Amino acid sequence: MILPITIYGDKVLHRKARPLKGGDAVDAELIGSMMESMRNASGIGLAAPQVGESLRLLVVDISEVQGYENAEPLVVINPHILAVNGYNSMEEGCLSVPDVRGDVVRPSTIQLKYRDEHYEEHVGEFSGLMARVLQHEIDHLDGTVFVEHLQRRQRRKIQKALDALAGGDVHTSYPVVPPGVSGADG
Numbered sequence: 001m002i003l004p005i006t007i008y009g010d011k012v013l014h015r016k017a018r019p020l021k022g023g024d025a026v027d028a029e030l031i032g033s034m035m036e037s038m039r040n041a042s043g044i045g046l047a048a049p050q051v052g053e054s055l056r057l058l059v060v061d062i063s064e065v066q067g068y069e070n071a072e073p074l075v076v077i078n079p080h081i082l083a084v085n086g087y088n089s090m091e092e093g094c095l096s097v098p099d100v101r102g103d104v105v106r107p108s109t110i111q112l113k114y115r116d117e118h119y120e121e122h123v124g125e126f127s128g129l130m131a132r133v134l135q136h137e138i139d140h141l142d143g144t145v146f147v148e149h150l151q152r153r154q155r156r157k158i159q160k161a162l163d164a165l166a167g168g169d170v171h172t173s174y175p176v177v178p179p180g181v182s183g184a185d186g
Contacts, residue, residue, distance in 0.1 A: 003052075004176050010179040010181075015143050017049055017057075020057065030053065041173075058076045076134065077114060080113045087108060088108045092146045099161065104149045110126055
């Protein structure tokens, strides 16, 4: 089922998501819906807060990106970055901040501890685009949106667009929930 994407300005995007406990049932339907919603919106990563669920859960699939066709989709629960190495700048965008892009400096390689959809623990090293997407989505779990990483000059250039989004002026090809309507604002 395709879920609507929560838009910039909604409180759920600025709240630290709650961890899933060992006894929590990881909802296979939610994970499947998140994957389907991400692909429907032509995204390569999606965090649960972006669909109105304040949970430390994210999905990534970069296999549609040239050069990453063999990358396997990834389900990440309760991620924790253990180490970082190197830094680079790359333009980022976000399904929750449609039509806004900006250059963000992030570590180029990360070591990540996480659980998969079967709740099995993994520690892996990720670099390149996968490392960037994981960090972008982990930011969502921590209540941070990529525009908060932009330099002040870049942020000023996009402020009108951000204000419009926060005010509910949203135009996308995928279903969205305007700010304040997600029901997760509580």
